[in-house]
Structure formats: C-alpha cells, structure tokens
Amino acid sequence: MADLSIKVHNLELKNPVMTASGTFGYGLEFDDFMDVNLLGGIVVKGTTIHPRQGNAYPRMAETALGMLNSVGLQNKGAHYFATDIYPKLTKYKTNILVNVSGSTIEEYIACAEIINELDLITGIELNISCPNVKEGGMAFGTSCPSIEAVVSAVRKVYHKTMMVKLSPNVTNIGELAKSAEFSGADSLSLINTLLGMAIDAETRKPILSTITGGLSGPAIKPIALRMVWEVSKAVSIPLVGIGGIMNATDAIEFFLAGASAIQVGTANYLDPSVTIKIIDGIDSYLNRHKFNSITDIIGGLHM
Amino acid sequence: MADLSIKVHNLELKNPVMTASGTFGYGLEFDDFMDVNLLGGIVVKGTTIHPRQGNAYPRMAETALGMLNSVGLQNKGAHYFATDIYPKLTKYKTNILVNVSGSTIEEYIACAEIINELDLITGIELNISCPNVKEGGMAFGTSCPSIEAVVSAVRKVYHKTMMVKLSPNVTNIGELAKSAEFSGADSLSLINTLLGMAIDAETRKPILSTITGGLSGPAIKPIALRMVWEVSKAVSIPLVGIGGIMNATDAIEFFLAGASAIQVGTANYLDPSVTIKIIDGIDSYLNRHKFNSITDIIGGLHM
Amino acid sequence: MRKTVLNLKVISNLQLNDDHHLLELQSPDQLETINPGQFANLLVDHSPSVFLRRPFSIYSVDYLNNTISVFIKEIGDGTRALGKTPVGSFINTMFPLGNSFTIPDEPQRILLIGGGSGVASLMSLAQILSKKSNEVSILIGARSAVDLVELGHFSKYGTVYTTTEDGTLGTKGYVTNHLIMGDQLAQFDRIYTCGPEPMMKAVALIAKEKAIICEVSLENSMACGFGVCLCCIAETIDGHKCVCTDGPVFNSTQLKWQI
Amino acid sequence: MRKTVLNLKVISNLQLNDDHHLLELQSPDQLETINPGQFANLLVDHSPSVFLRRPFSIYSVDYLNNTISVFIKEIGDGTRALGKTPVGSFINTMFPLGNSFTIPDEPQRILLIGGGSGVASLMSLAQILSKKSNEVSILIGARSAVDLVELGHFSKYGTVYTTTEDGTLGTKGYVTNHLIMGDQLAQFDRIYTCGPEPMMKAVALIAKEKAIICEVSLENSMACGFGVCLCCIAETIDGHKCVCTDGPVFNSTQLKWQI
Numbered sequence A, B: 001m002a003d004l005s006i007k008v009h010n011l012e013l014k015n016p017v018m019t020a021s022g023t024f025g026y027g028l029e030f031d032d033f034m035d036v037n038l039l040g041g042i043v044v045k046g047t048t049i050h051p052r053q054g055n056a057y058p059r060m061a062e063t064a065l066g067m068l069n070s071v072g073l074q075n076k077g078a079h080y081f082a083t084d085i086y087p088k089l090t091k092y093k094t095n096i097l098v099n100v101s102g103s104t105i106e107e108y109i110a111c112a113e114i115i116n117e118l119d120l121i122t123g124i125e126l127n128i129s130c131p132n133v134k135e136g137g138m139a140f141g142t143s144c145p146s147i148e149a150v151v152s153a154v155r156k157v158y159h160k161t162m163m164v165k166l167s168p169n170v171t172n173i174g175e176l177a178k179s180a181e182f183s184g185a186d187s188l189s190l191i192n193t194l195l196g197m198a199i200d201a202e203t204r205k206p207i208l209s210t211i212t213g214g215l216s217g218p219a220i221k222p223i224a225l226r227m228v229w230e231v232s233k234a235v236s237i238p239l240v241g242i243g244g245i246m247n248a249t250d251a252i253e254f255f256l257a258g259a260s261a262i263q264v265g266t267a268n269y270l271d272p273s274v275t276i277k278i279i280d281g282i283d284s285y286l287n288r289h290k291f292n293s294i295t296d297i298i299g300g301l302h303m
Numbered sequence C, D: 001m002r003k004t005v006l007n008l009k010v011i012s013n014l015q016l017n018d019d020h021h022l023l024e025l026q027s028p029d030q031l032e033t034i035n036p037g038q039f040a041n042l043l044v045d046h047s048p049s050v051f052l053r054r055p056f057s058i059y060s061v062d063y064l065n066n067t068i069s070v071f072i073k074e075i076g077d078g079t080r081a082l083g084k085t086p087v088g089s090f091i092n093t094m095f096p097l098g099n100s101f102t103i104p105d106e107p108q109r110i111l112l113i114g115g116g117s118g119v120a121s122l123m124s125l126a127q128i129l130s131k132k133s134n135e136v137s138i139l140i141g142a143r144s145a146v147d148l149v150e151l152g153h154f155s156k157y158g159t160v161y162t163t164t165e166d167g168t169l170g171t172k173g174y175v176t177n178h179l180i181m182g183d184q185l186a187q188f189d190r191i192y193t194c195g196p197e198p199m200m201k202a203v204a205l206i207a208k209e210k211a212i213i214c215e216v217s218l219e220n221s222m223a224c225g226f227g228v229c230l231c232c233i234a235e236t237i238d239g240h241k242c243v244c245t246d247g248p249v250f251n252s253t254q255l256k257w258q259i
C-alpha cells in the first residue's frame, strides 16, 4: 500500500482522487453505489448566489467518446445550499468543495461569503470557466484582467482554500494561470469543458437548445493533459488535473504532467464507482513501479 | 443527382469535398485506391520555401477517437515541389491547392511566389496554424496583428485563390477570422489541429518526441463545428470546414453550420476512398431531403 | 431495491420482429422490489459510436429467476448493438432507476395507453395492477400490425384494444381515434400512458378535459440516469425536474406542456 | 499487386499459445504477387479504444485459395480484439503495403534471424528463398520455448537454430549469443532480420563487422501505412524515410542507428 495522501496547498487529501463539479451532484446520489468517504474530496455542483433554472431542454448531445452539455448552472442558490443541502453533507468525512460561479463579481463575492461560513466545506473551486451561461462564467476566465478582478475580489472574502478552475477555450492558458496565481489562487484546477457544438443533420437543427455547449469525456484528454503540462511550467501553485479521466492510467498521466490531484467527471456517469477503481489502480501502479508515495510521480515526466 | 458544384470565392469545385493537407500526400499515393479526379479539390502537403526534415521520431500517438501528430512540415521545399512533384500532378483534372507555410513572413512570401508560377495550382491554403513547428506556424495564427501581417504580405505576391487556414487554439476565432478577411483572404479553412499531448504511463515519457502535437479525428468534430459556426457569423467570405469528418453526415453538419466546402483529413488514413463515399452520401442526402443543390443547405441550420 | 450496477447475463434474446428485441437479463444477486415504471441504464460495449449508457424501461421482473426483461426497439447504434447481444454474454446494467407509476390503494378502473416502444413501461404495470384486482384496459397504438408484438402478454392482465396507423389491426388511426377515448373514457379512474410525446400530449389533454387522473412516462436524453448531470429535465409547473429521478413518471398536470 | 482495401474473410483463427494467433484471411478477388516483407494494415472494428489500423507482416500467401495469413501477438487492445475475431467474420484489410526483402538473382547462403513476432515477416521470405534454391538457415530467438510456435513451418525451408532467454530450448540467451553468430557467420552471403530493435541493432553491428549484407525489417507507429501521414519515419543517412513505403525493409547500412 503506497502513501496516496497529498496536500494541495493547505487542502489535505487522503488520496488524489476528487470528483468534478456537475458530475457528482452533492455526493448523496452516489451513496447507493459507493462509499463517498473513500475519496480524496468532492466538488459539488456549480453554485450561484441566486437560484438558476439553467438552460432549456435539450441540454445534452453525445459526441465521439465525449458529450456536450449545456446545463447552465442549474442550482437552487447558495442560501438553499447552506440551509438545505449542507446539513446532509456533514455526515461525510472527506473534503467537500463548493464550485462557486456568478454573472458579476458581486455575485461571486456574495456566494463565496455564504460558503465561507460553512465549517465543513474545506474550500471553494472558483468557476471562471463555465461555457454555458450567457453572462459571466467563461467570460471571466478568458482574459487576464478579468481573472485578476474576480480572483482577487473573492480572495478578500474567502479564507479557506481557493482553487481556481481554468477554461481551456483560450490562446495561452499559461498566462491566464499566472494571473490567477498572482491574484491569490491557492491552487488551479483544469480543464473545464471545451466549447463545442452538435447538429442533427436530419432535422437540420442544433441538438442543444443553446446551440453550443461544453465538451467533456475521453475526447478532450489530450488537450487537458497538454494544458496541465503547460500550466505546470508557468506557475508554482499546485494543480488539479481534469479532463477525460476514465481510469487509473489516465490519472497517472495527469500526475506525470504535473497535477497533484485529479478530478473525475463524465466517467462517473458511466460507472458511478469508477473513482474507487481509480484509487485502487493508482495504488497498484505505485506498488508495481516501486514508488512509496504519490508525490514521487507528480511532475515526474521523463524528457 | 443533385447539383454538388460550388464556388468558394473564385475557386470552382465540382463538389464540396476536398482533402486536408498532410493527410492526402500529393494525391498520387491514392491512385491505387480511387479516382482522385472525382474530388472537388485536393490540398497537398504543407510546403515551405526550404526543405524540412520535420521532427524526430515518434511523431504519432493514438488518442480516444483521434490522433496526435508532430510531423512538423516535413517536405522537400517549394523548388523541389515545382520541379519534381508538380509535373506529376498535371495529369489531374481537379483543383490542386498547395498548403504554404513558413517560419518568417519572408519565407511565406518566397514560397507563395514560387507556387504562383505554377499554372495548374488553382490556389494556396495559407497555413498559419501548424502547431508542430518551433518558429512561425501557429504563432502567426493566434494574434490579429500577426495574421494581418502575414496574410497581407502574401496577398501582395499571390494572385489566385488564397484560402487562409485558421488555428483552433485561440480564445476568439471570430476576431482572428475577421483579421484574415480584412487582410485579403479569399476564403478561410478551419480547423487545423488542436494542441494536445500524450503520455505513456508505463515508461513515464511523452509519446511524441516534441512532447505536444496536433489533435485530429472525430474527437475534435464538436469543436470544429462550433468554430465554423462562430466564424460564419463573423465574416462574409466562404468557409471550408475541417475536423473529424468521417462520413457524409459529418460533412452535412459542417455545411449546415456554414461551410461552403469541407476537407477530409484523418479519415483518409482509415479508408483511402472515404472521400468518394462522402460525395455519394452528400448526393443521397440532398436527394432524400429534396434539395436540388448543395447551396441549399449551406448555413441552413434552423434555430 | 437500491440502485446498483451489475453485470447481468443475457439468458434470452428474442427477436420479436425486424427491429424489436426482448432481452432477459439475469442478476447474480437476489432482486428486491422493482416498481412498474422504473428503468435500467445499459452500457453498450464494443461500439466506438456509443459512449453513454442507454435507458430502457424494465419490461418485466421475474423474482424467482432474478431476471429483468427489456424491450428494445432498434433506432440507432446503441439499440442495434444491444439487440445483437448474444445469449450468455453480459450487459453492465445500472438499475432500478427513476420513480414509478402510482398503484392505487383500492382497486380502480385503469386505462393504460401505450405507443411504440412506450408499451414497454406498461407491461409490469399491467401485471401488478391486475394482481391487485384493478380492472385494467390496455390501448395500444402502432404504425402497423407487425409492430404489435406484445399483445399476447398484455391480454393476460386486461382487455386489449388496438389502433394502427395503416389499419392492419384494430381501429385505423392514432390511439386518440379509438372509440374508448370518447364517451366511454369517463368510466376510468386513471390513465397511465407512455409513448411518443405527441401521443402523450394528446392523451393528457383529453384526460384533463374529462378530469381523469393521468400519469405519463417521459423519455429524455440522459447522460447519467441517476440525477447528477441535470441534463434530462422536464419543464414542470415547479420548474425544471429531472426525468431520471423525479420521473420518468409525472402526473400530467405537473407538466408545462399540459397547460 | 497494387494496394487495395478489401473485406477479407477469416477462414481460420489458430490460437498458437496464450497470446499468439494465426489468422488466415481470404480475398474475394484473385491475389496477385505479394512479396516477402510486405505487410497488411488491419481495421479493428467494435473497439472504442482502437482508432487507427494495425499493421502486420504478411506471414504467408496462398495463391490457390487467395488467402494471406497474419501472425498476431497480443500486446494491446487492437491485437487482442483481432486475435478474438471469429471464423466467418470479415476484417477490412489494406494490403499489400511496403517494400520487400531483396531476393538474390543467384542462389546464396542466407541467414534469417527473427525475434518475437518479428519472425512473421520471415516466413514467406524463407519459403521463397528456399524455392529459389538458396541455402537458408533460420535463427529464432524467443523468451521461452512456449513462444517458439512456428518452428515446424520454418524447418520446411531451411535449417532452424533457436535461442531462448530462459534456456528452455536451444542456446540460452539472445540470438547474438548463438554460436552461428561467431566465426561461422562468414559462411553467409546475406542476413535478413526482423525483431525487437535492440536485437536488430546488435545483429546489424555484427553483420557490418563481418561485411555481410544485412537487411532489417523495421516496425514503427503508423497512422496510414501508405506514405501520406509521414508519421512513421526512420532516420537514414539520406534523411527521414517512411517505414511504410521506403521500408519496412532497409539495408542496415542505410540506417543512422547503424553508424
């Protein structure tokens, strides 16, 4: 049994396997399938200060080893989360992070302030990369000045771990990562979904009500790996790798590219206990390659 | 039999199916498999003024319904093309475009000048989006000023159709497309490959000698479709859609999104006569849906 | 029974007609109660063009042999691949998912209306309703007689009426053209329906006019099937609801399209 | 024969040991000449994890029955899927590809050296050489005796020598440890080799020292197999060459690693 524990800035994970926001609900939906406490941490659904209905139906399109979604941050708002959902999560003995989003900087601040009061939420993941909302979301994550504005504003009101989630829909992700680091991010998670589109040739209509949506799944892994590697050279805060991770081998690739932990997204839909298999698989890999600790392989790509 | 002919600016195609540079050699390699003359056009391998060895081995990695390559524009140079390859291509009765690349604006100009002298080459595709070369290539295609510089410089020396091939590794492809249009592009082709990376978890090494490479194949189709659609709203010159096209349905999706023609890339490797099947499939689709001409569906997405 | 993911063994695969298959899948574990209207989410192996699971109503449950059946109409790559699954192989199955049709406490007169592959979700419902002494009538609509492959089973549980678009069996036209949908409808306490959306909308409208309780089972494109992706929403008077957890069965008055 | 893409029918699939299969594939058309050293590029259906074709040497050709055989060692998803292909099904095959070993005009003394699945490209070579009255010796190296599955076939065409890393058959060690690679080597006019790169390098070095002509058959990761992607390069003294068209057979003195 190798040592799988890892610190991502001041976030202490029993193992480097987390779940990606929007793909793991609030954890509770997985109780039937697995022991959520075995995870390093979970990131719950994107949360905004005001309740959001999200986008109209249809919100999903299957693509080549991937899927597009345009959920659009459907959630009942930060207050509802604090009063109605949070109490149910206190049973868990793992890190719970809330994915915080907003249309304006004020909304980000207001949401983060509420989450800041919740003792058992160990951190937030600042979502400046959601491609599925008309205002804010990804717009914040695609230029250095706007990243600096939102990250430093939230930094002032949020006092625990602040992970900033980067958008892949950019020319130079290294520069944007530096802005987030500079503005007070404790760690960075990447990538969010890539902006894509699907068309039904028979009906000659876009499949999604919103025309475009966010691409996730195995299809995007090569791009995600490249971005993690690029960002790992640009910043010195820890990274959490996300994008198309389906099994332990995929996870290992992200560690080698420079991620200190990973998040599993779309794979949870196909196999709700896949994260447990990934944890076991990472352990086997480390044992087989005679590493004592996960830290031995982080950024360990041979050139 | 529907009318498949289409004009892409002043480029007259007997049908909208072309082949993508770097995936169809010089056409000659396909003579065993198919009748190249049935195509709307072919774009031959990326050509530079000086011969290039390309990158070291390994240059290819398979990914989820896609592949990464880092060939790096291996070619024998524009002079060799003009003297040794061009004469063999004069047997073809279809449009032949040369994909022109360079590390400096002077190199682009020099290469385009040579190609300009070749009567039967109906146009060039200006490659400002190759992710696999250390200098130039994609660097030209990711900012408006550099696009304007290279496109307007080549425009001065090249007098036939100039198609400009856009890079998808950008924050705002619509803006960059406008720059290319403004600087004299007759049409735009998109997308080139997405920058990605693959790692061998067992050896803990990058699979490509260059670490990163260009992602192509079905995996990227949703991103390509979205970009074609975005660019079609930004510019008024015609577009040529590229990215993960494997069959006629994929091609139709690109027409609906706004492409006047398409290029087939990676699919040629799996089935060297796939383009013929795509032409036939487009014809069947038009007949089945009672359209007389391919022009009836270009940009014909219902909202 | 709580949600689970298991490799179920295909113990029979009946090809019912050109494009309909009935698969019987055996669980290694003892099955607990599965309610009528619930569905299963099947993984399609060996298909590069199918990534996500595919949802199917649980057509019937055999607690003695620990099997569930699914009725599959081939419409795309996923259903075609599943339809071809050889006996003896395994299908990774997430089940049982979703809510279920309401079973009245006291016996009532109930009309089930199914169209196309929608009939699948009504079979185990008919069985349970008839077992609980409800008076069950079943109206099934299809394009043509050849598509009406499961009538024999239904007739064990109630009186079967049919409509076909081409008139090859029963009343010619849609289910809403059947006589029973006229004045006779008042005799029913409840209507349960599953089928193409236009059919369900038409049925729900008639039910509303006659003030008969109507439950509809919705389809939707699903990424997860257990309430975490929020892709499968239905518009209800209480806002967006997930078809996979709040549904697939909804009281038709809850749905926006009803109003 | 010119390059073609055909659906070839699997008419036999012999499992030779744990992870080696010999597939015989039948063409609907009359086969024309296929030269020893050429390869085929097989499409793997029904595997989401295999996208590109997979290259395999053409192990043997039967012009009477219009079949080619391929010898497949399972190492990943593609080879595992191909190894499982049932008799009667079809494999979409692009063939024949690449150049071929040189067949001397006059009979000579020739040593073939194969390692691992590399022996596959030497079988039809051995056959043709022996038919043309060359004096053929075949040295085969493997990890263990169980991996030496095709000796019987080779012995029809020449004298067979073996080495195994675990000493279970023939000389213990690598092919380069075999006696024949010592002073006896001078008796040979040519060496043809195919196998793991380190083995081929070692063989080529010895051949060079003894000034014996040596042809090696290279492997490489290939996207197309017919010279258009430029992914499969070998570094030669004349620059980058495509293994799929300029090769897979190279004179070892052409290769950079030889110098």
Ligand SMILES: Cc1cc2nc3c(=O)[nH]c(=O)nc-3n(C[C@H](O)[C@H](O)[C@H](O)COP(=O)(O)OP(=O)(O)OC[C@H]3O[C@@H](n4cnc5c(N)ncnc54)[C@H](O)[C@@H]3O)c2cc1C
Binding pocket: C039, C050, C054, C055, C056, C057, C058, C070, C071, C072, C073, C074, C075, C076, C077, C078, C079, C080, C117, C118, C120, C121, C218, C219, C220, C221, C222, C248
């Ligand atoms: C709760 C639920 C229960 C279901 N029960 C059954 C059942 O018992 N028997 C059965 O045969 N089918 C049932 N379905 C439908 C079944 O899930 C789809 O037919 C299947 O997912 C299609 O997969 P495919 O890969 O074959 O087709 P795809 O290739 O995914 O789709 C082919 C075409 O059909 C359309 N399509 C796909 N799914 C749906 C859908 N759900 N509604 C409308 N159009 C769609 C697509 O847009 C596309 O145009 C059910 C669906 C749901 C949500």
Ligand SMILES: Cc1cc2nc3c(=O)[nH]c(=O)nc-3n(C[C@H](O)[C@H](O)[C@H](O)COP(=O)(O)OP(=O)(O)OC[C@H]3O[C@@H](n4cnc5c(N)ncnc54)[C@H](O)[C@@H]3O)c2cc1C
Binding pocket: D039, D050, D054, D055, D056, D057, D058, D070, D071, D072, D073, D074, D075, D076, D077, D078, D079, D080, D117, D118, D120, D121, D218, D219, D220, D221, D222, D248
């Ligand atoms: C010209 C040529 C002829 C060949 N002839 C034969 C033959 O007759 N019989 C036979 O069994 N195999 C042969 N091969 C090798 C065969 O093509 C590979 O084993 C096959 O492509 C692997 O596919 P896979 O999906 O099973 O493995 P993958 O999943 O693609 O790979 C599994 C592992 O093996 C490595 N790998 C894959 N291909 C190669 C390779 N070519 N060289 C070194 N490492 C590799 C990968 O990097 C990976 O680590 C030949 C290859 C070439 C280029």
Ligand SMILES: Cc1cc2nc3c(=O)[nH]c(=O)nc-3n(C[C@H](O)[C@H](O)[C@H](O)COP(=O)(O)O)c2cc1C
Binding pocket: A020, A021, A022, A023, A045, A046, A047, A069, A071, A073, A099, A127, A130, A165, A191, A192, A193, A215, A216, A217, A218, A220, A242, A243, A244, A245, A263, A264, A265, A266, A267, C229, C230, C231
């Ligand atoms: C249906 C769906 C909903 C998502 N919702 C959110 C969200 O609310 N906030 C967020 O930051 N990311 C969201 N994501 C993005 C994922 O967290 C993750 O970054 C992305 O899916 C890539 O990882 P994957 O390929 O493993 O799925 C969502 C993804 C999907 C598929």
Ligand SMILES: Cc1cc2nc3c(=O)[nH]c(=O)nc-3n(C[C@H](O)[C@H](O)[C@H](O)COP(=O)(O)O)c2cc1C
Binding pocket: B020, B021, B022, B023, B045, B046, B047, B069, B071, B073, B099, B127, B130, B165, B191, B192, B193, B215, B216, B217, B218, B220, B242, B243, B244, B245, B263, B264, B265, B266, B267, D229, D230, D231
């Ligand atoms: C091996 C390989 C080599 C390529 N070489 C070139 C090139 O020289 N010039 C160029 O503009 N694009 C090149 N491309 C990009 C393709 O032309 C095309 O834009 C890309 O592959 C996306 O299309 P696809 O998904 O259909 O392959 C190359 C692609 C591949 C896979």
Ligand code: FES
Binding pocket: C221, C222, C223, C224, C225, C226, C227, C228, C229, C230, C231, C232, C242, C243, C244, C245
């Ligand atoms: S399918 Fe994911 S929430 Fe319903």
Ligand code: FES
Binding pocket: D221, D222, D223, D224, D225, D226, D227, D228, D229, D230, D231, D232, D242, D243, D244, D245
């Ligand atoms: S594999 Fe494409 S050129 Fe050799």
